[in-house]
Amino acid sequence: xxVEPGGATTAAPAFPAKEPPQADQLVQLxxxxxxxxxxxxxxxxxxxxxxRDMYRDLVLVRRIDTEAISLQRQGELGIWASLLGQExxxxxxxxxxxxxxxxxxxxxxxxxxWCRGIDPVKxxxxxRGVSHGGWDPKEHKFHLYTIVIGSQTLHxxxxxxxxxxxxxxxxxxxxxxxxxxxxxxxxxxxxxxGDVNEAFVWASVFNAPVVFFCQNNQWAISEPLEKQSRxxxxxxxxxxxxxxxxxxxxxxxxCYAVTRKALQAAREGQGPTLxxxxxxxxxxxxxxxxxxxxxxxSELEVWKLKDPIERVRAYLVRTxxxxxxxxxxxxxxxxxxxxxxxxxxxxxxxPPPLSMFDNVYAEPTAILREEREQYAxxxxxxxxxxxxxx
Amino acid sequence: xxxxxxxKALNAGLRKALENDPKVLIMGEDVGKLGxxxxxxxxxxxxxxxxxxxxxxxxxxxxxxxxxxxxxxxYRPVCEIQFDGFVYPAANQIVSQLAKxxxxxxxxxxxxxxxxxxxxxxxxxVEHHSESPEVLFAHTAGLQVVACADAADAFAMIQQSVxxxxxxxxxxxxxxxxxxAEVDTTSGLASALPLDRARVALEGTEVTLLAYGPMVRTCxxxxxxxxxxxxxxxxxxxxxxxRSLSPLDMETISASVRRTGRCVxxxxxxxxxxxxxxxxxxxxxxxxxxxxxxxxxxxxxxTPYPPSRIEEHYLPDxxxxxxxxxxxxGY
Numbered sequence: 001x002x003v004e005p006g007g008a009t010t011a012a013p014a015f016p017a018k019e020p021p022q023a024d025q026l027v028q029l030x031x032x033x034x035x036x037x038x039x040x041x042x043x044x045x046x047x048x049x050x051x052r053d054m055y056r057d058l059v060l061v062r063r064i065d066t067e068a069i070s071l072q073r074q075g076e077l078g079i080w081a082s083l084l085g086q087e088x089x090x091x092x093x094x095x096x097x098x099x100x101x102x103x104x105x106x107x108x109x110x111x112x113x114w115c116r117g118i119d120p121v122k123x124x125x126x127x128r129g130v131s132h133g134g135w136d137p138k139e140h141k142f143h144l145y146t147i148v149i150g151s152q153t154l155h156x157x158x159x160x161x162x163x164x165x166x167x168x169x170x171x172x173x174x175x176x177x178x179x180x181x182x183x184x185x186x187x188x189x190x191x192x193x194g195d196v197n198e199a200f201v202w203a204s205v206f207n208a209p210v211v212f213f214c215q216n217n218q219w220a221i222s223e224p225l226e227k228q229s230r231x232x233x234x235x236x237x238x239x240x241x242x243x244x245x246x247x248x249x250x251x252x253x254x255c256y257a258v259t260r261k262a263l264q265a266a267r268e269g270q271g272p273t274l275x276x277x278x279x280x281x282x283x284x285x286x287x288x289x290x291x292x293x294x295x296x297x298s299e300l301e302v303w304k305l306k307d308p309i310e311r312v313r314a315y316l317v318r319t320x321x322x323x324x325x326x327x328x329x330x331x332x333x334x335x336x337x338x339x340x341x342x343x344x345x346x347x348x349x350x351p352p353p354l355s356m357f358d359n360v361y362a363e364p365t366a367i368l369r370e371e372r373e374q375y376a377x378x379x380x381x382x383x384x385x386x387x388x389x390x
Numbered sequence: 391x392x393x394x395x396x397x398k399a400l401n402a403g404l405r406k407a408l409e410n411d412p413k414v415l416i417m418g419e420d421v422g423k424l425g426x427x428x429x430x431x432x433x434x435x436x437x438x439x440x441x442x443x444x445x446x447x448x449x450x451x452x453x454x455x456x457x458x459x460x461x462x463x464x465y466r467p468v469c470e471i472q473f474d475g476f477v478y479p480a481a482n483q484i485v486s487q488l489a490k491x492x493x494x495x496x497x498x499x500x501x502x503x504x505x506x507x508x509x510x511x512x513x514x515x516v517e518h519h520s521e522s523p524e525v526l527f528a529h530t531a532g533l534q535v536v537a538c539a540d541a542a543d544a545f546a547m548i549q550q551s552v553x554x555x556x557x558x559x560x561x562x563x564x565x566x567x568x569x570x571a572e573v574d575t576t577s578g579l580a581s582a583l584p585l586d587r588a589r590v591a592l593e594g595t596e597v598t599l600l601a602y603g604p605m606v607r608t609c610x611x612x613x614x615x616x617x618x619x620x621x622x623x624x625x626x627x628x629x630x631x632x633r634s635l636s637p638l639d640m641e642t643i644s645a646s647v648r649r650t651g652r653c654v655x656x657x658x659x660x661x662x663x664x665x666x667x668x669x670x671x672x673x674x675x676x677x678x679x680x681x682x683x684x685x686x687x688x689x690x691x692x693t694p695y696p697p698s699r700i701e702e703h704y705l706p707d708x709x710x711x712x713x714x715x716x717x718x719x720g721y
Binding site: 131132133134135136137138143144146148151153154155156157158159160161162163164165166194195198199201202205358359360361362365366367368 | 415441446447449451452454455456457458459460461462463464465479482483486487490491492493494495496497498499500531532534555556586637638640641
């Protein structure tokens with residue numbers, strides 16, 4: 001543990017926060033070189049098969065992401081928000097979730113979506129402009145992507161308050177089998193938003209079963225972390241009255257372990273935890289962005305050495321837990337998934353124009369019905385003209 | 391029948407909603423022990439507990455944002471925003487999140503959240519306590535926007551709002567909180583006028599006066615004065631209480647204007663780009679050949695809400711409303 005609530009005041013934090021944190025601050029279970037290290041707070045009980053599954057997830061979501069970037073370049077997507085570099089933070093935390101836990105994502109949580117069983121093609125719908133969100137949040141326990149930064153942290157907290165009212169949180173009598181928790185994803189930039197701070201207040205005051213999972217990827221579009229905070233982000237939790245910790249966001253094992261523990265604490269009625277997953281946005285903010293205008297390539301080179309996938313591969317190879325055939329099979333599957341996503345995107349139909357009038361309210365209002373009818377008649381007038389050969 | 395103030399009628403309606411559905415929650419600043427600054431939620435926390443009548447931290451975005459989360463979990467939260475001018479910190483949560491969730495999710499998600507907002511001026515309050523922001527929400531697709539005008543309507547309308555599967559912005563005319571009326575608290579909602587319908591509050595034949603919320607009483611007094619003589623002497627004014635500001639009940643509005651041939655809209659909110667503008671445009675389209683005069687509007691000026699010592703000049707009163715009626719007859 002890096003922060004003990006109610007513990008002694010620590011010395012002033014190192015600044016700037018962007019500097020790599022000290023080893024004792026950072027929970028790490030797998031070094032960038034692929035070496036397993038133990039952490040007393042986070043014993044790991046994953047089998048070789050589990051870690052191979054994680055590796056597969058990491059590779060596949062990276063493949064989906066690079067495919068989506070290409071599709072945007074080819075004009076098939078309007079925009080794409082890449083997760084490159086953040087695969088471990090998302091797969092590690094995503095795989096730590098129980099089936100009943102609820103997720104509130106930003107628009108970059110493609111890896112978590114993958115863990116929740118959402119077809120990546122559904123993610124593309126949003127970025128192609130075919131829908132505002134193509135999945136049923138209840139079915140996948142994965143809310144719609146939220147675009148306005150930080151807004152979803154309040155939804156997550158409210159949902160967690162609902163869990164409390166349903167008696168589905170431990171502590172006073174609830175069975176552990178019924179216990180549920182919530183995870184809210186957000187980035188370093190979001191920590192400046194009022195909503196995120198309000199969510200911290202609410203979660204703390206009501207002791208809500210919610211895990212705040214902040215992927216600190218160092219950049220909010222062009223603004224580096226020091227534009228958002230003078231202290232390491234995880235330390236903010238202390239001021240709100242709950243524990244915060246920093247994890248190596250490029251270490252899938254550590255992200256899994258800290259998230260699992262925080263979720264379990266939430267389910268047991270111990271309230272919220274802030275996890276700062278220290279990672280790096282390897283790509284642009286979105287496909288419309290040009291990071292060469294504001295950051296040095298050398299920074300990227302440093303982070304390339306901490307790649308979230310390479311270290312797992314190195315570990316599996318070194319410990320003999322995966323054969324070359326395994327890696328070849330994963331690569332082949334990635335190719336297949338990429339091809340499927342590509343094809344599905346290119347053949348994705350536009351929604352019918354009149355569908356824009358659907359689902360504004362439970363029942364359409366008179367004004368909506370009137371506008372729909374008038375616009376339908378307007379569209380039909382062109383079809384008639386075309387039919388008349390004009 | 392019981393004689394209740396509008397505030398007590400809302401309290402009785404909320405109590406019924408809490409009794410009828412265990413998923414109904416009340417949340418807001420000071421709504422618990424204090425019973426709300428206007429006592430609308432008086433006694434509810436005592437009877438329904440702190441888990442259902444929730445004193446929240448002091449942050450409006452947090453109130454609405456967590457209400458959305460609770461609704462996603464299956465609850466029906468009723469949020470209180472303490473005063474009209476305090477709703478803006480929650481604008482993103484209301485406009486971008488709450489209003490659009492059903493649409494964004496293609497109908498997978500419904501958010502049955504009611505947001506109660508005491509609105510309007512006339513109580514001598516300090517700034518930001520007297521505003522009429524209804525049109526900001528009426529302009530947001532996905533929200534129902536309603537305003538109650540008297541105790542009897544308030545009792546039913548608040549229950550209808552709570553049971554509505556879409557988000558409802560519920561405006562309460564704060565200077566009418568203490569107005570009394572006969573309320574049948576034993577009547578169910580089956581016999582109540584639907585939430586999206588307007589109501590002819592007073593029948594008349596020569597001019598239709600449209601109002602909602604606090605202006606309904608002012609308009610009724612104007613109509614009675616016009617009948618009894620004085621300014622606008624001899625005119626028979628029909629007063630329509632709009633009740634629903636979005637959607638608008640154009641059927642009731644147009645039917646009235648076609649009968650009378652004249653239309654005046656009154657609201658406290660600024661006339662400029664106000665609800666009256668939308669109504670005037672629609673009435674003109676739908677009743678063009680029945681109109682004896684253009685639709686006229688009377689309301690607040692294109693200024694911020696003024697200091698309270700001169701608010702009587704800002705708020706439409708009986709004289710300004712009858713002056714508009716007179717102008718309508720001048721065509």
